[in-house]
Amino acid sequence: MTPRFPLAVLPTPLVEAPRLSAALGCGPLLVKRDDLVGFGVAGNKARPLEHLVGAARLAGAQVLVTGGGPGSNFCAAAALAARVAGMRCEIVLWGDPEGAPNVALARAAGACVRPTGRSDREEVDALAAERAAELTASGTPAVAVPRGGSTAVGALGFADAAAELAAQLAGRRPSAVVLPVGSGGSVAGLLAGMAECGLDVPVVGVSVSRPPESVRASVLALARECAALRGTVPPDPAQLRLVDARGPGFGRTTALEDERARLALHTEGWLLDTTYGAEAFSAAVDLLLAHPPDPVLWWHTGGTVPAVAHIETAQRGTTP
Numbered sequence: 001m002t003p004r005f006p007l008a009v010l011p012t013p014l015v016e017a018p019r020l021s022a023a024l025g026c027g028p029l030l031v032k033r034d035d036l037v038g039f040g041v042a043g044n045k046a047r048p049l050e051h052l053v054g055a056a057r058l059a060g061a062q063v064l065v066t067g068g069g070p071g072s073n074f075c076a077a078a079a080l081a082a083r084v085a086g087m088r089c090e091i092v093l094w095g096d097p098e099g100a101p102n103v104a105l106a107r108a109a110g111a112c113v114r115p116t117g118r119s120d121r122e123e124v125d126a127l128a129a130e131r132a133a134e135l136t137a138s139g140t141p142a143v144a145v146p147r148g149g150s151t152a153v154g155a156l157g158f159a160d161a162a163a164e165l166a167a168q169l170a171g172r173r174p175s176a177v178v179l180p181v182g183s184g185g186s187v188a189g190l191l192a193g194m195a196e197c198g199l200d201v202p203v204v205g206v207s208v209s210r211p212p213e214s215v216r217a218s219v220l221a222l223a224r225e226c227a228a229l230r231g232t233v234p235p236d237p238a239q240l241r242l243v244d245a246r247g248p249g250f251g252r253t254t255a256l257e258d259e260r261a262r263l264a265l266h267t268e269g270w271l272l273d274t275t276y277g278a279e280a281f282s283a284a285v286d287l288l289l290a291h292p293p294d295p296v297l298w299w300h301t302g303g304t305v306p307a308v309a310h311i312e313t314a315q316r317g318t319t320p
């Protein structure tokens, strides 16, 4: 097991949403507030970073190299995590970095942003690994972390979160735990941790960028790897259910998701981003409406920077 480098303020709150439930006329929604994780605006990504940074420090790394797109919450959080841990950070970035709030945040943390000048998302993991190898060969030890921090080590963060949740539930049993799936590390870790602590609740992964079949295979493989690292039982694949929320495209919401995100803002004051939060929240509301008395737990994973940026952009066109 790697040593954790503490970043987050844990446990994050587990709350109910009485005004939202009243407005929807449905059963209780429990919300795990990782948007309030207490490290920058890292949201769910503070959890994997505690382990990834811990492992990087243990390996003697002076530089953490990662990759992503201009909207990546992970890249901004990784830059800040590396900084507070006394490491440099380099980010291999696809797409256009200019004017992107998360890129500005990464730069404010001191990260060196290296744009590829291309829109190929897949290549940045290999380029980050190459850059880390190049730095190490020239005498500066560096580690590469793939997009989203979704390795078995990164997934340890959400395996810890399962035990945190079980303690907060204190015997209550929601009908499902709903959270978004991007690179998959959060759901994978959660599945591993829930199996470990005997929390027998289905996990509904809301896939925002990939077809559910490919997500299932990669998430389950990562969950098994994570369980093996912890020396615990592998998760039951039947506990993972997937919702296809690719909708109108990455970072774009349907009219219904938009309307529900506005309701969440106006009843509970939650900020939901258009890539992860609005989609997963809407899937949780679908479950609540389908089985009105059963409580559903929705994991608010953050996305605060893009959520605010979206509101600002939308107001230039229309008034929300």
Ligand SMILES: Cc1ncc(COP(=O)(O)O)c(C=O)c1O
Binding pocket: 043, 044, 045, 072, 073, 074, 148, 150, 180, 181, 182, 183, 184, 185, 186, 187, 273, 276, 277, 301, 302, 303, 304
């Ligand atoms: C706000 C937010 N929620 C959810 C996710 C998805 O988490 P994962 O990549 O572990 O599947 C991300 C990924 O970057 C994210 O930024």
